[in-house]
Amino acid sequence: MKHAIFSLYVVDTKTGKVIFDKNSQLGLAPASCLKVVTSASAFEMLGKDFRYKTYIGTDPQGDNNFDAGSLFIIGRGDPTLGSWRWKNTIDTIIFSKIAAILQKNKLIRFERNLYVDDLYYGLLPMPEGWIWQDIGNYYGAPCFGFNWHENQYDLYLQPGEKEGWPTTVVSTSPKMADINLRNSITTGAKGSGDNSIIYSSPFSNLILTKGTIQLQKGSFKISGSMVNPSKIFKDDFVEYLRKTGVSIRPESYAYTEHVLSNKSVYKATAFIDSLMSPPLDSINYWFLQKSINLYGEAFLKAISRKHYPFMNTDYMYDSSIAIIKNFWSKNGIEKSALNIIDGSGLSPANRVTTNALVTVMQYAKKQSWYPSFYNALPEQNGIKMKSGYIGGVRSYTGYVISKSGTEYTFSFIINNYNGNPGAVREKMWKLLDILK
DSSP, rough: TTTOOEEEEEEEEOOOEEEEETTTTOOOOGGGGGGHHHHHHHHHHHHOOOOOOOEEOOOOOSSSSOOOOOOEEEEOOOTTTTTSSTTTHHHHHHHHHHHHHHHHHHHOOOOSEEEEOOTTEEEEEOHHHHTHHHHHHHHGOOOSSSGGGEEEEEEEEEEETTTBBBOOEEEEOOOOOOOOEEOOOEEOOOOOOOOEEEOOTTTTEEEEEEEEEOOOSSSEEEEOSSSSSSHHHHHHHHHHHHHTTTBOOOOEHHHHHHHHHHOOOOOOOOEEEEOOOOOOHHHHHHHSSSSSSHHHHHHHHHHHHHHOOOOOGGGHHHHHHHHHHHHHHTTTOGGEEEEEEEEOOTTOOOOOOOOHHHHHHHHHSSSSHHHHHHHSSEEEETTTEEEEEEEEEEEEEEEEEEEOOEEEEEEEEEEEHHHHHSHHHHHHHHHHHOOO
16 A cells, blocks of 8 residues: 555444544545445436336338338437346347337338437447546446447357467357457466456447457357447347348448438437336446446436436536536535546546545435435445445445444545555455444
8 A cells, every 4th residue: 555545434324423534535536436426316316216218119101001111219328228137128028029019009011221219318428538448348338329238248259279379259149240350369377267358449340359368168258348239239120020020121220320421310200109127226226236337327318318308419428427516516515526527437537535425325324215225235245335446446335334233334445556456455344344
């Protein structure tokens, strides 16, 4: 810790009395502990029963007695479409739900194409401050107007027969067409695990990889972020429709593809039905439990859209953060104590004080949605707390009950430590054990 900066702030949960204060007004990179701010903000501004909607639309009936001209899937930012975390959101169920809607409305013959409207959040799917080393990997998946399979794909690689040998690409799941994948991952030592990095950026078909994966007989899976999730969805869905007897052209288009190619965008003239996401409290459970960055960015953008339905999407993050800062400034947190860039904590440029994080946790304790919030916090080292970890950052924020029955609310952040992250974690846990 010689060159590290650290902050620890502890209060008595019931009385608010300060128990310990070390640098509680110092702004530090919080990593995923920022998620408690986003979570509490979403509960307050969207509500625990909030659901995202995805609309199914058509345009006028086509020629030659077709049921309709084109089919439209209109995204409104749902981050759970195609997710494997709920039975009702997995890809095959989503496909079958849409097919059932078409069948119910007697729409099985389309004259033209499938269009996916993925422009609800504009052409800037991620905040400023995210680094290229992160955004190509699954945890750095950007949030689009239309999201699919948590914007994550799995890349299967076959290690070489010896350490240092190149690896071979076996497959991707879901399948990705028109991708230029340049694989430079080599075979590491047996038991060395995953030390690979995937480099990509939204709307680009170039994917680069480097690093190592462990020596083993079978294939090894790493996960990346989709560069254009609507493209993967539409290609698979058109194939599904044609197999189930729906007549539609094999060509399909995402709105972003047309806009980026300076082509006209065709709009649906009628909405026939919609799909609904799980409620916010259920999404928030996975957001905090598994630290899914995509969900945090989706919450942030939904807050912005609710307050400013017709805003310029180029300024969506600016407005989201301004809304959140304004809310918390009315509840005891100075705006400068929440110097945030995103909703997930992935940006190393975020700066938040431990005092601000504890204030959020104390506020949550008094709200009707607190049971859902508390249940979503992971339990680590026998403590209900959110953890955060990015390069040079370790953080914990949560609640702990002592043997005497006193409950404490705390936030603990270290930046710029030296050495093994696991060793730093053990030192932090040892200090937190004093509160038990």
